[in-house]
Amino acid sequence: MSLLSDLATPIVMGILLGGLYSIIALGLSLVFGVVKEINIAHGDLVILGSYFGFVALTIVGIDPILSLIIGIPLFFGIGFAIQKYLLNRAFRISMDATLIIAFGISIILQNTFQLVWTPLSRGLTTSYALASFSAGPIYVPLVYLLDLIVAILVMFFLRELLRRTYMGIAIRSAAQDRMAAQLMGINTNRVYALTFGISTALAAVAGVFLGLTFPFTPVSGMSFLIIALGVVVLGGLGSIAGTLVAGIAFGLAQTLGGYFFGVAAQMLVAYTMVLVVLAVIPRGIFGR
Amino acid sequence: MWDVSLSVNSGEIVAIIGANGSGKSTLLNTISGLMHPAQGSIEFAGNDISVLEPFHIVDLGIALLPEGGRIFPDLTVLENLKIGSYNRKARSESSHNLQRVYQLFPVLKTKEAQLAKTLSGGEKQMLALGRSLMSDPKLILLDEMSLGLAPLLVNDLYRALREIRERGLTILFVEQNVRRSLTEADRAYIMETGRIVLSGNVDDLREEEKVKKAYFGT
Numbered sequence: 001m002s003l004l005s006d007l008a009t010p011i012v013m014g015i016l017l018g019g020l021y022s023i024i025a026l027g028l029s030l031v032f033g034v035v036k037e038i039n040i041a042h043g044d045l046v047i048l049g050s051y052f053g054f055v056a057l058t059i060v061g062i063d064p065i066l067s068l069i070i071g072i073p074l075f076f077g078i079g080f081a082i083q084k085y086l087l088n089r090a091f092r093i094s095m096d097a098t099l100i101i102a103f104g105i106s107i108i109l110q111n112t113f114q115l116v117w118t119p120l121s122r123g124l125t126t127s128y129a130l131a132s133f134s135a136g137p138i139y140v141p142l143v144y145l146l147d148l149i150v151a152i153l154v155m156f157f158l159r160e161l162l163r164r165t166y167m168g169i170a171i172r173s174a175a176q177d178r179m180a181a182q183l184m185g186i187n188t189n190r191v192y193a194l195t196f197g198i199s200t201a202l203a204a205v206a207g208v209f210l211g212l213t214f215p216f217t218p219v220s221g222m223s224f225l226i227i228a229l230g231v232v233v234l235g236g237l238g239s240i241a242g243t244l245v246a247g248i249a250f251g252l253a254q255t256l257g258g259y260f261f262g263v264a265a266q267m268l269v270a271y272t273m274v275l276v277v278l279a280v281i282p283r284g285i286f287g288r
Numbered sequence: 289m290w291d292v293s294l295s296v297n298s299g300e301i302v303a304i305i306g307a308n309g310s311g312k313s314t315l316l317n318t319i320s321g322l323m324h325p326a327q328g329s330i331e332f333a334g335n336d337i338s339v340l341e342p343f344h345i346v347d348l349g350i351a352l353l354p355e356g357g358r359i360f361p362d363l364t365v366l367e368n369l370k371i372g373s374y375n376r377k378a379r380s381e382s383s384h385n386l387q388r389v390y391q392l393f394p395v396l397k398t399k400e401a402q403l404a405k406t407l408s409g410g411e412k413q414m415l416a417l418g419r420s421l422m423s424d425p426k427l428i429l430l431d432e433m434s435l436g437l438a439p440l441l442v443n444d445l446y447r448a449l450r451e452i453r454e455r456g457l458t459i460l461f462v463e464q465n466v467r468r469s470l471t472e473a474d475r476a477y478i479m480e481t482g483r484i485v486l487s488g489n490v491d492d493l494r495e496e497e498k499v500k501k502a503y504f505g506t
Contacts, residue, residue, distance in 0.1 A: 169371045180358035185346030185375035
């Protein structure tokens with residue numbers, strides 16, 4: 001009984017944390033599934049979203065979540081331009097070239113963060129950042145709950161976009177068969193730019209909620225990229241539901257691993273789980 | 289592929305005949321903009337289209353049904369058809385064209401909510417043909433539409449093709465079955481290793497000694 005009530009906290013926290021992980025992973029998964037690029041700058045784009053929220057809060061003085069009204073279209077534009085002017089051109093040479101360009105973007109972003117905001121740890125300290133409420137025996141931080149709610153909302157929105165609009169069906173067509181998509185009259189390069197734009201807009205959302213949940217530094221992007229990669233392969237490529245389930249599984253493995261083996265073993269347990277699951281189901285939980 | 293000169297008149301049905309590797313697919317892929325000619329030009333309705341990208345060419349009214357159909361396996365049947373009408377002009381006619389495709393292949397309507405990968409081989413090819421028609425083309429290019437299908441299904445597809453033609457579409461098709469080509473087409477071109485070696489209307493070609501020897505064994 002005491003073990004069960006002790007476990008309640010890591011279980012609830014793991015599930016909620018999984019929400020944040022799945023928002024971070026969603027954009028990575030989308031570009032991976034559609035454009036077949038491994039965007040290793042995705043973590044840094046997420047942190048760019050965190051700094052965007054930081055500027056909104058500390059300089060402009062508006063709530064970081066509210067600032068996403070500007071942040072989402074702005075980041076969409078940045079992502080669209082990255083794919084259109086950099087990656088689509090590299091694409092014609094080879095997929096390796098896109099990987100190197102993404103790596104370059106990653107380094108440029110990290111160094112820019114250091115120059116502009118110094119290597120100090122920052123956080124989005126809003127009035128509600130530290131608020132929590134009690135649910136039975138446990139205390140739940142409000143932002144953790146927001147993470148999961150927003151993850152579900154974002155995924156629902158993305159799913160509807162991909163299912164119901166011409167653009168969404170075009171994105172899925174291009175992901176399945178590039179040549180056939182071109183024969184349908186789809187400008188696949190434009191579809192890739194749109195996809196990267198959506199992915200970067202998702203990074204803005206992820207970044208703001210990450211900043212509300214954890215402190216971040218200019219190099220935080222890399223550790224969240226590693227988590228997101230684990231979530232993407234665990235969930236199976238191109239599956240939205242899979243990304244949520246995998247995000248939660250990853251969050252649970254981390255919090256329960258921390259509970260049983262200590263904080264130092266959190267990532268070890270989470271990644272061991274990823275490897276074990278992949279050994280059993282190589283295509284991931286929801287993979288096709 | 290070189291020295292290829294070919295023309296198709298509006299409303300005609302023209303066959304390209306040749307063995308594997310004779311350049312038939314390359315020819316169709318070049319017309320639809322997937323590849324570009326090193327020299328020479330491709331004209332459609334008076335415009336040079338040889339440097340255009342595939343999505344421009346679809347807008348102009350040319351649809352290619354590629355070899356193997358290439359339907360989108362993880363889209364539903366309806367989504368496959370819907371994406372066929374992606375270009376702006378066809379989009380406004382989408383529901384009208386959808387009804388026509390369903391008239392042509394009623395089985396697609398009954399399975400419209402299924403994922404395309406669950407269809408049988410013949411249904412997949414019907415879907416591929418229907419999807420090409422959704423772009424409201426003036427000229428349709430068919431690359432080995434009947435490859436690997438049972439004869440009865442092939443008959444169905446060609447029956448549909450004749451109906452499509454009645455509506456005024458121009459058809460250029462590649463087919464390995466020579467007998468079939470010479471029955472369905474008005475004119476035919478015969479290709480060997482990247483060149484056109486013979487052309488003419490099908491009645492004359494049937495009598496041609498070379499064709500008889502090479503393809504009918506008489």
